[in-house]
Amino acid sequence: MTRYPLILLKTFAWIACLAPFTWLAWAAVMNNLGPDPTATIAFTTGRTTLRLLAITLAISPLRRLLPRLGWLIRFRRLLGLFAFFYATLHMLTYVGLYAGFDVGLMISDIAKRRYITMGMAAWLLLLPLAATSTQWSIRKLGGKRWSRLHMLIYPAIVCGVIHFWWQMKPGVLTPLGITVIVAVILLARLVLAWAQRRKALAAAAGDARNDGRRQSKGNSIRATG
């Protein structure tokens, strides 16, 4: 992709990623956040986090399925960091607006309430990913280790979805949509990894000079990169 369309698309991505925050800020100023503004803020930031994480995760399988969309990789860090931005806002909504910065209350909440435990776990899993999002970190860690570390996005999104379900009252099916989407993405990754491995093994079998195991391992790591 040439430079100018990329700049244009990045601008769009920024605007799209900032839209939920801008809406919240505007609605807060206008006092238009509904009967329970705190809950609206928590719900909006939480939902946006899961959506951005899902989009971030969808990029790799999309590139594999449609090689022409290879340039999507350039948006992955942006989307991932915005996911972390909303996750942090979500966590701070709890800390400030629900717990009122009461440390004792937060400790007992995290220990007692499984949805808070799960939400906190998801945020903690995202923290090292955001911290190592720079080119410098990739160089410092080495591509392989960096890739492996960033596989934490899988447990993070699973924790996030479970957290969403656990804080709903029984009978409310709001998290169903995002659950299906995440399940499809995770399944796609598994299927693609399996196909890759088969292809690699076939290639290895066809070429006696290559070590099939090593080949397939190398490929699966690249698949997550």
Add this chain to the structure above:
Amino acid sequence: MLIGTPPEIPSSEITSQSEYLKRQSRRRFLRHAAAGAAAVGAAALGAERLARVLDPGQTVLAGTAGTKLQTVYSPLTTTGETLTPFYDITHYNNFYEFGVNKDDPYKHAGGLPTRPWSIQVEGLVKKPRTFGIDELLKLRPLEDRVYRHRCVEAWSMVIPWVGYSLSEFIQQCEPLSTAKYVQFFSYYNWHVEKWSGEDPGIYWPYREGLRMDEAMNPLTLLAFGLYGQVLPNQDGAPVRIVVPWKYGYKSAKSIVKVRFVKKQPDTTWNNQSPSEYGFYSNVNPSVDTVPWSQKNERRIGLPFYEQLRTTLMFNGYGDQVAYLYKGMNLRRDY
């Protein structure tokens, strides 16, 4: 806020109910702080009162939601609180028969057949009988009673109810001295309340109950209206119980049957999850429930930075009700 002289506004400025609702979103948009919310509440009440003065013929008893009710002052009203806007009280409800989302009752409670209506009285009474809604409305003067309302989901409101003490009604029922508890049954018809028919988890109809002395406490209200008018369907029309020192689910809506019994009666949420929802369910910041800490609450209808407040024991009504639980361990009998 409920008493005092009406504000000096010309009759042409009086807002009709439909117009009032229409303006709500605009109002919310214009409103910036709690002071604004108070002004809306006060203006609405002022308008109701003024309308009554100007056109007494309009204040008939009965009718559907929105009909104005003739009310008198009550010393039992809670003072010093900003009223939650009418819009929020009527668009943010838990009324599971109509759905589990907060706006479901507002959307789906329209079909609740509030007329004709009667309450069947049975169990340990001198003589079982039925009270028609018009008879109930005329039983005692209807009082304006502002109460804090604390939901177990850790949100709260301040609601200007209209009604009289449940004890007045209970006296008319003539319970026997063997009656130690009273059980309430809510309206149930899954053709009307579609969602309830689909949910296998709850045994309908909705049931609640109180110990006799709790039911006879003057704070316990038999409510027919809010904001000076007939209860909107989603708030439990045409008649409901309000127990301000207990979590909201104890205040059963749309009552069709009252049964006086000897033993502690079955109540819906206690039946659902006994470890979480006790029979008493007094507001108690020191007894946590599993999904929510009960230490804090969020006041509905305020800007996000003003919502959080500390939950008070008995929802702040300890002076009037603490004696009921003397000698009881409220950590065990939650």
